[in-house]
Structures are given as C-alpha cells and as structure tokens.
Amino acid sequence: MDLLVVGAGDMGRWFGRTVDADLAFTDVDLDAAERAADERGGRVVPFDGDERFDLVCLAVPMGLAEEAVAENAHRAKDGMCDVTGAMGDPVAAMRDHLPDRERFSLHPLFAPQNAPGNVAVVDDTAGPLADAVRTDLADAGNHVFETTPEEHDAAMETVQAAAHAAILAFGLAADDVRDEFATPISAALDQLVTSVSSGTPRVYTDIQSHFGSGTDRVADAARALAMADDETFADLYRAVASVGAVSLDDATDADT
Structure with missing residues (x-):
C-alpha cells in the first residue's frame, strides 16, 4: 500500500509508524514533514502536489478537516481516512468528494505517547484498505471498535x-x-x-x-x-x- 499522511504532527507520525505501508508525508511545514519522514523511514512530497496514493490519511486539526478532504481527494486513488478527532464533518466531506472510493474515519482515544489504546472507527465504505489498516492497528495492540459519526x-x-x-x-x-x-x-x-x-x-x-x-x-x-x-x-x-x-x-x- 502506498500511503500519504497529510499532517506531520504527533498523530500523523503515530499513524505512519502503526500502518504497514510505503510511506510519504506532507505538511504545510515541510521541515516537520522532513523530520517525520526521517523518523518513520518515509519520504516527503509537496504539500500541494498531484502524486496519487492508494490511501491518503488526513492528520490535520479538526477545523481544517473538510478543507483538507477537498484539497486532497484527487490524490487518493483508492481511499481516504482521517484521524482528526471528529467524525461527522470529515465523513460527510469524504462522501461528497470521494463517492466511489473507500472512506473511513479513525479516532485514537489517547495521546500517541500513550499508545496502544482504544480506536474508534467509522467504516463508511468497506474495503481492503480499511481492513488492512484495522488489522495493523489491532496487531499493534489497539482495541478497534465500530461506531457511527453521530x-x-x-x-x-x-x-x-x-x-x-x-x-x-x-x-x-x-x-x-x-x-x-x-x-x-x-x-x-x-x-x-x-x-x-x-x-x-x-x-x-x-x-x-x-x-x-x-x-x-x-x-x-x-x-x-x-x-x-x-x-x-x-x-x-x-x-x-x-x-x-x-x-x-x-x-x-x-x-x-
């Protein structure tokens, strides 16, 4: 799986280290993306680039989730997920911008330094990408449970x-x-x-x-x-x- 993580903060780096994938980072702060890539063994791509990936994960602040979905939908070949901490807004935005691709939302209910722990998930559309991510999360010791955005x-x-x-x-x-x-x-x-x-x-x-x-x-x-x-x-x-x-x-x- 080719994975792009948009957002090189603590949660983006946690996702990058937990999921088994060929990893790329991007961030409005490319220095932060460089540090995350060096730390996690990935590479850096431009923040506004057009390269496409099997899965795009949004690890941005909650208030930027809808904007990030719109700006990065074209980069997701097969699916998109988020770890923003809210679910209603990002899931609705993914439905609008990725109607024919996998969509799922994850919320690790812990600070990354306290991993593993409980991870809430909304599988808005089921598919192999979501299955693979859920397996990797469980293998890392997390308890993954299903919920709804509401x-x-x-x-x-x-x-x-x-x-x-x-x-x-x-x-x-x-x-x-x-x-x-x-x-x-x-x-x-x-x-x-x-x-x-x-x-x-x-x-x-x-x-x-x-x-x-x-x-x-x-x-x-x-x-x-x-x-x-x-x-x-x-x-x-x-x-x-x-x-x-x-x-x-x-x-x-x-x-x-």
Whole structure:
C-alpha cells in the first residue's frame, strides 16, 4: 500500500509508524514533514502536489478537516481516512468528494505517547484498505471498535469536552496549598490537571469548539451545585451515586 499522511504532527507520525505501508508525508511545514519522514523511514512530497496514493490519511486539526478532504481527494486513488478527532464533518466531506472510493474515519482515544489504546472507527465504505489498516492497528495492540459519526461526536461531548472542562476548571479554581493537605481525590485531580495542561492549547481549543455543549453542561452542573441548599445538594449527590454520570436534567427529574 502506498500511503500519504497529510499532517506531520504527533498523530500523523503515530499513524505512519502503526500502518504497514510505503510511506510519504506532507505538511504545510515541510521541515516537520522532513523530520517525520526521517523518523518513520518515509519520504516527503509537496504539500500541494498531484502524486496519487492508494490511501491518503488526513492528520490535520479538526477545523481544517473538510478543507483538507477537498484539497486532497484527487490524490487518493483508492481511499481516504482521517484521524482528526471528529467524525461527522470529515465523513460527510469524504462522501461528497470521494463517492466511489473507500472512506473511513479513525479516532485514537489517547495521546500517541500513550499508545496502544482504544480506536474508534467509522467504516463508511468497506474495503481492503480499511481492513488492512484495522488489522495493523489491532496487531499493534489497539482495541478497534465500530461506531457511527453521530454516536462518536455525541460521546466526545462527555469524554473530551466535559471531562477537560471539569479538570481545567479545578485547575483554575484551586489554591496553591501544601502537599501535606492533599487528599486522594485532590491528588488525583492534580495529576489530571498536570496531564491535560502538558498538551497544546490548540488541541483542547479545537475540542471545545467542536463539542462545546459538554462544557456548557459542566458549567450548568457546577452552578447548580454552588447554588444548592443542603437538601438539594444531597439529592444531586445521590442521583450521581445511584447511576454514575448523569445529566443535570436527569438528576433534577430524579429529585422530583
């Protein structure tokens, strides 16, 4: 398989090292593409080139996914996939621009340095390229599971946007206290704050931009807890404890 990875960041390099293919990289920053190619044993091609490949994988920021599909569809002989982190927009764009070729979307649910892990996949059209990529991902120790664009993007509102917002909000709200005062819960939250804040702002900004209703729900829930009297607070606590994570509406319904 001839593979072109568009985007030479962490996720593009992860995909390049995980999939067994004759590998080429391109990026708006050709120096980054050179470093990725040297690291992964591939070659560099022009960012706006016309050379065609069996498979083109888009490893670009979420907000650029639709544009990248349009600009690179002509380079994909047999198929295209993405690892952008969103699924609805790139899958829809691939349907428009590659109606007669393989289309699939992948979301590794981990930072590349934490691989292997869970990888969500939408096989919009089945075919040998998608099968080969899925096999390579599984052989590398990843758990590959099927989803739909709608299910995936709705889940990201909770597992990414809401989770990150809650962690960052704690980091913003917490005072600097002596380590001796740490509890198991506060220490775990401190570790999560460190983990999230060690990334790059753009990644988390993109997540909030695409899946921000999860953040809104965190803000609403925090406000409800802050304004609750003792009885209401206890009711909200019991609603969460009884069934795990619930929406504020569900908790309110349970109270009544």
